[in-house]
Structure formats: C-alpha cells, structure tokens
Amino acid sequence: xxxxxxxxxxxxxxxxxxxxxxxxxxxxxxxxxxxxxxxxxxxxxxxxxxxxxxxxxxxxxxxxxxxxxxxxxxxxxxxxxxxxxxxxxxxxxxxxxxxxxxxxxxxxxxxxxxxxxxxxxxxxxxxxxxxxxxxxxxxxxxxxxxxxxxxxxxxxxxxxxxxxxxxxxxxxxxxxxxxxxxxxxxxxxxxxxxxxxxxxxxxxxxxxxxxxxxxxxxxxxxxxxxxxxxxxxxxxxxxxxxxxxxxxxxxxxxxxxxxxxxxxxxxxxxxxxxxxxxxxxxxxxxxxxxxxxxxxxxxxxxxxxxxxxxxxxxxxxxxxxxxxxxxxxxxxxxxxxxxxxxxxxxxxxxxxxxxxxxxxxxxxxxxxxxxxxxxxxxxxxxxxxxxxxxxxxxxxxxxxxxxxxxxxxxxxxxxxxxxxxxxxxxxxxxxxxxxxxxxxxxxxxxxxxxxxxxxxxxxxxx
Amino acid sequence: xxxxxxxxxxxxxxxxxxxxxxxxxxxxxxxxxxxxxxxxxxxxxxxxxxxxxxxxxxxxxxxxxxxxxxxxxxxxxxxxxxxxxxxxxxxxxxxxxxxxxxxxxxxxxxxxxxxxxxxxxxxxxxxxxxxxxxxxxxxxxxxxxxxxxxxxxxxxxxxxxxxxxxxxxxxxxxxxxxxxxxxxxxxxxxxxxxxxxxxxxxxx
Numbered sequence: 001x002x003x004x005x006x007x008x009x010x011x012x013x014x015x016x017x018x019x020x021x022x023x024x025x026x027x028x029x030x031x032x033x034x035x036x037x038x039x040x041x042x043x044x045x046x047x048x049x050x051x052x053x054x055x056x057x058x059x060x061x062x063x064x065x066x067x068x069x070x071x072x073x074x075x076x077x078x079x080x081x082x083x084x085x086x087x088x089x090x091x092x093x094x095x096x097x098x099x100x101x102x103x104x105x106x107x108x109x110x111x112x113x114x115x116x117x118x119x120x121x122x123x124x125x126x127x128x129x130x131x132x133x134x135x136x137x138x139x140x141x142x143x144x145x146x147x148x149x150x151x152x153x154x155x156x157x158x159x160x161x162x163x164x165x166x167x168x169x170x171x172x173x174x175x176x177x178x179x180x181x182x183x184x185x186x187x188x189x190x191x192x193x194x195x196x197x198x199x200x201x202x203x204x205x206x207x208x209x210x211x212x213x214x215x216x217x218x219x220x221x222x223x224x225x226x227x228x229x230x231x232x233x234x235x236x237x238x239x240x241x242x243x244x245x246x247x248x249x250x251x252x253x254x255x256x257x258x259x260x261x262x263x264x265x266x267x268x269x270x271x272x273x274x275x276x277x278x279x280x281x282x283x284x285x286x287x288x289x290x291x292x293x294x295x296x297x298x299x300x301x302x303x304x305x306x307x308x309x310x311x312x313x314x315x316x317x318x319x320x321x322x323x324x325x326x327x328x329x330x331x332x333x334x335x336x337x338x339x340x341x342x343x344x345x346x347x348x349x350x351x352x353x354x355x356x357x358x359x360x361x362x363x364x365x366x367x368x369x370x371x372x373x374x375x376x377x378x379x380x381x382x383x384x385x386x387x388x389x390x391x392x393x394x395x396x397x398x399x400x401x402x403x404x405x406x407x408x409x410x411x412x413x414x415x416x417x418x419x420x421x422x423x424x425x426x427x428x429x430x431x432x433x434x435x436x437x438x439x440x441x442x443x444x445x446x447x448x449x450x451x452x453x454x455x456x457x458x459x460x461x462x
Numbered sequence: 463x464x465x466x467x468x469x470x471x472x473x474x475x476x477x478x479x480x481x482x483x484x485x486x487x488x489x490x491x492x493x494x495x496x497x498x499x500x501x502x503x504x505x506x507x508x509x510x511x512x513x514x515x516x517x518x519x520x521x522x523x524x525x526x527x528x529x530x531x532x533x534x535x536x537x538x539x540x541x542x543x544x545x546x547x548x549x550x551x552x553x554x555x556x557x558x559x560x561x562x563x564x565x566x567x568x569x570x571x572x573x574x575x576x577x578x579x580x581x582x583x584x585x586x587x588x589x590x591x592x593x594x595x596x597x598x599x600x601x602x603x604x605x606x607x608x609x610x611x612x613x614x615x616x617x618x619x620x621x622x623x624x625x626x627x628x629x630x631x632x633x634x635x636x637x638x639x640x641x642x643x644x645x646x647x648x649x650x651x652x653x654x655x656x657x658x659x660x661x662x663x664x665x666x
Contacts, residue, residue, distance in 0.1 A: 008651050012619040015593070015600035019521060019620075022591045023514040031509045033539040115633050116564060117610075133633070173540060173561045178547060214543065 098413040099124050102362050102395050107386070107417035112447040115454075116174060121416045128416060128456040131157070131174055131442075138162055139427035139453040141444035143188055146281065146320045147235035148375035149442055153197040154435035156213065157442055159455050160187055162427055168213055171440065174457065182211050182218070185231045194376035194436075195240040203232040203245060208262065222262060224269070226251055233279045234321065237286030238376045241265050242304070244282035244289050246274070259291050261306050272306040283321050283328035284376070288348045290330060292319050299330060301348055311351040314338055318371070323378045324354065324405045331380055333370045334358065342366040342382050342396060343403060356403060356410045357382060357396075364394045369422070369429060378405035379438040383430035385420040386448075400432050400443055400458070415458055419447045428453055505545040509538060512555055515621070516562060522601050522616045523566045527591050537562035553627070560631045563613050603653045604646075611646035614639055 099105075105123045113119040118129045132140040142149035143160040150157055150171070157169040158180065166180040166187070184190050184202035193199035198214045201221070207230065208221040224230055227247030236243045245260040252258055252273050259274040261282070274280070277294035289302040292315055299319060301311040313319075319332040322345070329345040334353075338344075341358015357363050367384035374380055379402065386398035400418050404411040418430040428450075432443040441458040503511070516537070520530035541548055541558045548554045593601075604612050613632060617623045625643075629636045 008647060008654060011596075011600050011654060012604075012615070012650075015597040016620050018593045018597040019518055019591065019601075020514075022593055023518050026514060026517070026589045026591065028510050028513045031506065031538065031542070033542045114638075170540065170561075173537070173564045175561055175564060177544065 097125060100411075100413060104393060104395055105414075105417075106390060106393055107398060107419065110419075112449065124414055124416050126416045126458050126460075128443075128458050129174060130454055130456050131169055132159065132161075132167075132176075132454045134161070134452040134454045136451045138164070139425070139444065139446075140167070140455050141427055141429070141431040141453060142373075142433040142442045142455060143190060144373065144431075144433055146233060146279070146318065146374070147191045148373060148435070149192075149431075149433035150375060150435040150440065151192040151197045152194055152376065152436060154437055154440055155197060156192075157433075157455075157457075158190065158192065158200070166190065169455075171435075171457065177213075180211065180213060181216075182209070184209075185229070186233075189231060189233050191232065191235040193240050194236065194238050201232060201236065201243070203230045206230050206247075208232065208243065208245065221264065222267065222269070224260065227258070227260070231280075234281040235374075235376070236264075237282050238284040239286060242282050242286035244280040246278070246280040246291075249273075257291075259289065259302070259306060261289050261302075261304060270304075270306045272302070274300070279319075281319065281321050281330070283348055284323050285328050288328055290319070290321070290348075299346075301330075301351075311348065313346045313351060313353075315346075320372055320374045320380075322374045322380055322405055324356075324410070325408055326406075329354075329405075331356075331372055331374065333366050333372065335366060340365065342370050342384070342401075343372065343380055345405070356380075356405070357401065357412060364396060367394075367396050370396070371429060371431065373431075373433045375434050375436045375438075377436045377438060379403065379434045379436075380405060381432040381434040381441055383418055383420075383432035383443060385418070385422045385429060388422055400430060400441060402434060402438065402441060404438060415441060416443075418443055419445045420453075421446055421448050421450050423450070503549065505542055505549070508541075508545075508549070508554065512558070513538075516558065519559065519616060519620055520562055520566055521591060522604065522620050523563065523613065525602065525605055529566075533562050533565040536565050553630075556627060556631050559617070559621070560633065563617075563631065600654065603650055606653070607646050607649055610634075610638075611642045611649070614642035615646045615650070618643060 108122045110119050110121065113130045115130050115133045118127050120127050134140045139162045140159055143158050143166065149159065155171050157171050159167045159169060161167055166182060168177040168180050169175065170177050182190065182200065182202060183204055185204045190200055190202045193201060198212050200211045200213065202209055206225060206227050207223045209218055210221050211218045224247060226249050230245060230247040232243060232245050234244055241264050243262040243264065245262055246257050247260065249258040249271070256273050256276055257278060258271050259280050260269055260271045262269045274291040275293045279292040279294070281290040281292065287304050289304070289306060291300045297315045299313040299315045301309045301313065303309055313330055314337045315330065315332040319330050322329055322331045324345045328348040330348060331343055331345050333342050334340050334344040339353045339355050339358060339360065341355045341360065341363060343356040344358060345354045345356050355361050359365065367387065370382065370384040372380055372382055382401040382403065384396055384399065387393060398417050398420065400415045402413045402415055420428060420430050428446055430443045430445065432441055434441050439460045442455055444453045444455050446453045516534045517530050520533045521527060524530050524533065537558050540561050548557050551557055604615050607615065610632065614628055617628045617631060625636050625639050628639045632639065
C-alpha cells in the first residue's frame with residue numbers, strides 16, 4: 001500500500017504544530033487600525049506608472065461554470081504585433097506593456113475566471129480579476145451613467161445587481177462589503193462624492209440626499225420644495241460643492257424642465273427653464289453648467305449663474321464632463337456633425353471640438369453602444385460591446401480603452417477585450433469605470449456566455 | 463429666465479439601518495474543526511483571541527513574518543471598520559480570513575510590506591517566528607502550489623476548517639475545494655515524497 005498520504009498528513013500536521021508552538025510565545029500587540037489613504041493626486045502619475053507594471057498571475061479556475069473540474073488554461077495568442085502573455089497559468093505574468101497602436105486585434109479565447117480569479121488578456125496583456133458572482137439571468141455591473149463607480153480614493157466600487165440593488169465592494173480586498181439601501185430617482189443616478197470617500201449623492205422626490213456607506217446614515221442635503229421629479233444625473237463639480245439638477249417646476253413652466261445650479265457651501269440655488277427633456281451637468285471647476293437636450297442632443301452651456309454663454313454643442317449622444325489639458329470640457333461620442341469619434345472633447349469656454357479618439361486621429365467610426373466613463377480626474381474610459389461579424393472587426397470593437405486627458409497630447413491605451421456579447425439587454429454592456437488615479441478600471445462582461453454578467457477589475461501598477 | 467433662490471430645507475437624519483446581505487454563514491462544522499466562536503464579541507476581544515491564528519495562517523500563505531503581519535493588519539483594519547456588521551455574522555473570523563487570503567495574493571504587497579511592517583513595529587520588539595527546517599520546507603512546498611490549492615491546504619491543515627467552511631472562505635463550491643485538496647496533496651506527495659523518504663519518518 002502506498003503510505004505517502006499518511007506520511008504527508010503527518011508532515012503537514014507536524015509543520016502546523018511547529019508554527020503554532022512558535023506563535024504561542026508571541027505577544028499580541030495592541031491593535032491600531034491603519035489610516036485610510038487619501039485621494040491620489042496627479043493624473044500623469046497614474047499613466048507613468050502604467051509602464052513597467054508587474055502583475056500577479058493566478059491559476060484560472062472556471063469552477064463556477066464547471067463544477068467538478070477546475071478548467072485548465074486554454075488561452076491562445078491572437079494576431080498581434082506586440083508581445084502577449086504566456087498561456088501557462090503557472091508562469092509569471094510579464095510586465096504590462098500598454099498597447100497604443102491602431103492595429104486590428106481580434107480577441108483570443110480565454111476561459112472565464114471564477115470569482116476572485118484572474119484572466120490575462122493575451123492580446124493586450126492586462127489582467128482582469130472577477131469580483132462578483134451573478135446567477136443565470138443576473139447582471140452585476142458598475143453603476144454610473146455619467147460618473148465613476150469608484151469612490152474618491154479608489155478603495156470602493158459601487159455596483160448594481162439586477163433584481164437586487166446597489167452593492168458596495170472593497171477594491172483592495174476585492175470583497176463584497178454589503179448592500180446599499182438607497183432609492184435614487186434612477187438606479188444609475190448615484191454619484192460618489194469627489195472629495196469624501198464614503199459619501200454617495202443622489203436625488204429623489206424633491207430632495208438631494210447623501211448616504212454615508214460607513215455609518216449607513218442617509219441625510220438630506222437640500223430640499224427643493226417647488227420641484228417635482230428632482231433628478232441628479234451627473235456628478236458634482238470636482239470640489240464637491242456644485243451640483244447640476246433638473247426637475248419639473250410647474251410654477252415656472254409646466255411643460256419644460258428646470259435646470260438647477262445648487263452650491264452646497266452656502267446652500268444657494270439658481271434655476272432656469274431649460275428644455276422639454278434632457279440632462280443637467282456641471283463642469284469640474286463648477287464654473288459651467290450644461291443642459292443636454294434629450295431630443296436633439298444639443299447642449300446649451302451656462303455660466304455659474306445659469307446665464308447662457310452663447311456656446312452650444314452638438315453632443316450626438318450622452319455627454320459627460322472632464323478636463324482636457326487643464327480646461328473644462330464636455331466629452332461625448334460623435335456620430336457626425338462637428339466631429340466624429342468615440343471621444344470628442346468640447347472646450348466649454350470656446351466651444352471648440354477636439355477629436356481625441358476618432359476619424360481625425362486615425363480611429364474608425366465609433367462602434368454602436370460606445371460608452372464613456374469619467375472620474376474626478378482627467379481620465380476617460382471608453383468601451384463598446386463586440387460585434388457579431390468577426391470579419392468586420394475593427395479597432396475599438398469589443399475593447400476597453402483608457403485615455404489620459406491631462407497633457408497636450410492625450411494618451412490612449414488599449415487595455416482589454418471586454419468579451420461582451422452584443423445584445424438588446426441594456427445591462428449587457430461593458431459599463432467601464434475608471435478610478436480617480438487612473439490605475440484601476442472596472443467593467444462588466446458576460447464573457448461571451450450571454451446569460452449573466454459579472455464585474456471585473458483591471459489593476460494597473462500603483 | 464432666471465428665478466430667485468428657492469427654499470432650502472434643514473437636514474434630517476434617519477436611523478442607521480442594520481446591514482443586510484451577510485455573506486458568511488457558518489455551515490455545520492466537522493467535529494474536529496474548531497473555528498473560534500467570536501460572534502457577538504467586541505472587536506478587541508475577538509482580536510486578542512484570533513490574532514495568533516490569523517498571523518499563523520498568513521505566515522503559512524506568504525512565508526514571511528513581516529508580510530504576514532502586514533496582511534493581518536490590513537484585514538483586521540477592514541474588520542474593525544465594519545465590526546458592527548461583521549460581528550453579527552455566524553462566523554466573523556471566516557470573513558476576516560477571506561479578506562486576508564485575498565490580500566496575501568498581491569505581489570505588489572511584497573514590495574512594500576517589509577517597510578510598512580518595520581514602521582508599524584516601531585518600538586515593539588520583534589518576536590521572530592522560527593519554525594524548524596522541516597516545517598519551513600513543508601510550507602514552502604505548499605506555497606509553490608497553485609494559489610487556490612495552497613489556500614485550501616492551508617485552511618484545511620493550519621486552520622482545521624471543514625470543506626464547507628473552506629468553500630465559504632474561498633467563495634467556491636465544496637466540490638471545488640475537494641478537488642483543490644486532492645490535487646494539492648498529490649502534488650505535495652510528489653515534491654515532498656523523495657525528501658520525506660530521504661530524511662523523514664520512513665527512516666525513523
């Protein structure tokens with residue numbers, strides 16, 4: 001009889017008892033909790049640290065999908081001109097080298113990782129860690145229509161589970177923290193404070209609320225008694241002081257929406273009748289407000305007193321606010337008109353358009369379903385689902401890209417294939433979000449399985 | 463058209479709601495497994511009762527005392543922040559271990575742990591853990607396994623955790639845990655076997 005297992009058991013228990021014996025004599029120090037780290041400053045730092053980063057590689061265990069037998073590694077190298085990660089799951093991952101070219105790169109087949117496990121994108125070299133467990137028919141996605149699912153210091157992630165609600169995750173430990181019992185006017189209209197890492201803002205009814213995820217206390221920030229259907233559809237200014245809201249104010253106009261510019265520091269508000277339907281945004285500096293007409297896509301720019309500046313922008317589709325080379329800009333995806341591209345930046349002072357990713361900068365026509373994610377820092381993350389016809393595959397299809405908007409020449413990095421199967425289901429989208437220091441990107445994906453979506457985390461060097 | 467400032471209401475405060483969605487539930491445990499019963503304890507009491515076991519688990523997983531103290535400190539800080547919620551779980555220690563297991567995997571952490579640990583030690587005298595060479599070899603071989611296998615082995619042998627408890631901590635199925643243990647043992651038997659036969663119990 002082979003007695004190795006018995007000997008092995010003995011060896012393991014003996015090794016255990018040995019270490020326990022050593023620890024028995026160790027005194028227990030007084031507990032002093034670590035201090036939270038503050039928001040990381042410096043947009044350029046995040047991009048600089050991207051180059052030469054080192055990533056941990058762990059075995060790919062697809063046991064969530066194949067119960068009895070954890071899957072082995074079957075990644076293959078796609079057509080690419082830059083180096084790709086090795087397929088051997090036990091090997092050390094090579095340093096991440098950002099892909100910045102505009103070559104067509106088809107996705108490689110990569111087994112879906114189990115929760116807490118990682119998968120390397122062989123084409124782009126990035127590593128995605130799966131954070132969540134979605135049941136069949138469930139979609140767990142980063143939530144944010146026009147902001148970031150990451151909090152102010154990048155330590156927390158706000159997700160939404162269809163049929164469930166908002167969920168909070170700790171980014172560093174990659175663990176579920178708990179549900180978030182809030183009821184915003186729309187599930188996507190919840191925004192992290194850009195300055196307080198534990199505070200969420202949202203509106204509902206006639207009130208603007210804040211929710212502290214640590215104390216789990218909800219406070220009314222302000223009430224607008226004459227407003228019906230108050231909505232906050234974009235994050236506040238980057239100092240956390242100014243908010244762009246919209247509501248129906250029958251006293252002003254029963255037919256059109258009212259745009260509100262609210263300043264928290266002195267509890268002041270200015271309002272103006274804006275349009276039939278649309279979204280309200282405030283610029284990072286708080287000096288400019290915008291109303292995006294829901295029908296035409298035309299964006300009217302106001303100053304902080306809600307006086308029209310005379311600048312209008314043809315946004316084309318959903319717009320968000322960012323900064324470009326130190327200036328407030330409206331970023332949008334343009335499908336024609338002034339500029340065509342996945343990321344078009346409109347200067348809010350001059351109205352001038354810059355093609356950051358688009359035809360003018362060598363990229364193809366923006367894919368359908370393109371979404372932009374912004375944060376309280378000059379980073380923009382771009383994502384679009386895959387297309388069904390691989391023979392028509394082009395740059396941007398099924399990809400996640402990160403844009404550093406801080407310098408004169410915007411830096412664009414192609415991060416990963418998102419493996420999101422095109423579908424009519426609204427939640428089957430990448431919903432990519434970027435952290436304020438630009439070193440983490442979260443996205444949702446069905447991993448081409450179609451029946452559910454989980455959230456994944458790409459971590460770049462810190 | 464602009465309008466004057468609108469009425470702003472005073473703030474109000476709602477009662478804090480107890481947390482929901484507890485994800486750690488202690489399954490029925492094997493007779494020989496003995497996780498610490500910490501549910502309902504105050505944090506300091508829990509900390510003092512579980513500290514050595516946590517550091518030991520982290521030491522087994524990382525091979526470095528400073529790194530072990532570092533991941534423990536981080537995991538315990540997380541637990542401390544959420545203790546009101548976690549203390550209501552059936553097995554709060556399992557939550558802490560899940561966090562610690564995840565934190566121990568970070569390669570980047572290894573680059574900074576030494577400095578952080580020394581800073582944290584400050585005036586505290588370092589009490590080194592010095593297991594025998596044989597024990598070091600055994601745990602080195604365990605750490606060389608694929609991550610999930612090494613974690614399952616560590617939780618089973620160091621922690622005396624049951625299959626169900628390990629599944630909860632690693633957030634995977636019980637069959638997966640059994641597979642990890644089976645493969646882990648097989649790999650260890652291969653790597654330790656020749657050395658074991660050379661200088662171990664077979665010769666005694």
